[in-house]
Amino acid sequence: MRLINKVISCPHCGHHQHINIDTSLGDQEYYDDCRVCCNPIHMRMHIDEAQNRVELFIDSDDEQVY
Numbered sequence: 142m143r144l145i146n147k148v149i150s151c152p153h154c155g156h157h158q159h160i161n162i163d164t165s166l167g168d169q170e171y172y173d174d175c176r177v178c179c180n181p182i183h184m185r186m187h188i189d190e191a192q193n194r195v196e197l198f199i200d201s202d203d204e205q206v207y
Contacts, residue, residue: 145195164186
């Protein structure tokens, strides 16, 4: 298991929060609630093995903001 600690901003209220990303499971898409405003944060993670990097997309639903 490979965990990456990342700081993100809530797309609803702007609050910064720490999240842990488990890259051992490959590409993922999930929701997590903001710890301050309790609104859902949509997260999509893509592992680009050719470039050896992890791409994380954060949005409130369909609108990409990160």
